[in-house]
Amino acid sequence: MLFLKRFSELRADFADEAILFHDELRAGTRTELGCKWTPMGHRPLAPVRIGYENTYLYLTLCPFSGQGYAAFLPHLNSEQFGWFVEQVQACVGPKSLFIADGATAHRIDLFDERKLIFERLPAACPELNPVERFFKEVRKQLKNKVFDCLQDAQSRIQVIVEGLFAEEGKVISLTCFPYLKNTTLLI
Numbered sequence: 457m458l459f460l461k462r463f464s465e466l467r468a469d470f471a472d473e474a475i476l477f478h479d480e481l482r483a484g485t486r487t488e489l490g491c492k493w494t495p496m497g498h499r500p501l502a503p504v505r506i507g508y509e510n511t512y513l514y515l516t517l518c519p520f521s522g523q524g525y526a527a528f529l530p531h532l533n534s535e536q537f538g539w540f541v542e543q544v545q546a547c548v549g550p551k552s553l554f555i556a557d558g559a560t561a562h563r564i565d566l567f568d569e570r571k572l573i574f575e576r577l578p579a580a581c582p583e584l585n586p587v588e589r590f591f592k593e594v595r596k597q598l599k600n601k602v603f604d605c606l607q608d609a610q611s612r613i614q615v616i617v618e619g620l621f622a623e624e625g626k627v628i629s630l631t632c633f634p635y636l637k638n639t640t641l642l643i
Contacts (some may be wrong), residue, residue, distance in 0.1 A: 459578045460635060463555075466575060470553045472520035476544070476572075477631075478556040479587035480532055481594060483609055484510035490599030502600045509606045513594075514540045516554070519636055521584045522627035526617060528610050532559070538566040545571045545597055557585060586631035593620060593630060 465534055467475065485507025492500035514530050517524035525544050529536040544554070545568055554572040556562045567574045582588045597616045603609040620626050 459581070459584060462575070462637050463635075464557060466553055466573075467471070470551070471522070474549060474552040475520060475636075476516050476518050476552055476554050477585055477587050478516040478554060478562075479591065480559075481513040481515065481591045481613075482510050482532070483598065483613055484508075484606060485603050485609060486510075487600065487602050488595060488598055491520055492600065503602045505602045505604075507603070510565075511606055511610055512536070513617070515590065515617075516540075517587060517589055517590065518629060519628065519631035519633065522593055522621070522625065522631075524621060524627065528614075532561055534561045534563050536568065537561040537563070539551070541566050541572065548572065555585075557582070578615065582636075586633055586636070588619050588622070589633075590627065 459617045485505060487502075487506075489502060489504065492502055494500040509577045511530060513526060514529055514537070515524060525547060527540055527543065529540065541554075548571060550571070552572050553575060554567065555575045557577045562576070563573075564574050575633060577584050581620050594613060594616050598612065601611065601612065620630075
């Protein structure tokens with residue numbers, strides 16, 4: 457509840473288009489299994505590959521406008537995160553709010569405070585991050601898929617992400633949570 461109160465205070469200082477949420481999606485050559493329908497008495501068959509190659513999709517999006525910034529990077533660490541933040545800072549307006557979880561890679565010293573103001577989400581509260589809802593849609597389309605190499609996985613994820621952003625209003629309908637729209641009710 458403290459974050460919601462803090463968010464409502466912060467929201468007064470920023471335009472809706474200047475509020476950004478961030479998270480990373482780990483994906484790779486390991487098959488993510490999902491539910492499959494089969495006739496009663498038959499075992500569901502699904503191709504599986506136990507792979508150990510991973511990539512990270514870094515994604516920052518604005519739930520109010522549906523605009524996003526994304527990149528595939530090989531690791532989740534402060535160096536890679538710092539590079540990504542630089543790219544986002546180059547694209548955003550004069551002052552934006554950047555909200556992310558408390559991962560150790562998310563360091564405040566990587567931000568130019570004149571461009572991006574960094575705010576952490578509370579620990580163990582992924583339900584407050586709208587990017588998690590976006591990733592749920594991505595993962596849904598990756599279920600039971602086998603990728604022979606990391607490039608295949610990245611290509612498929614890129615197609616999914618581009619499709620979600622291309623669909624009119626899809627990102628906003630997925631990510632603009634009621635608590636974001638109705639912050640005035642929290643004060």
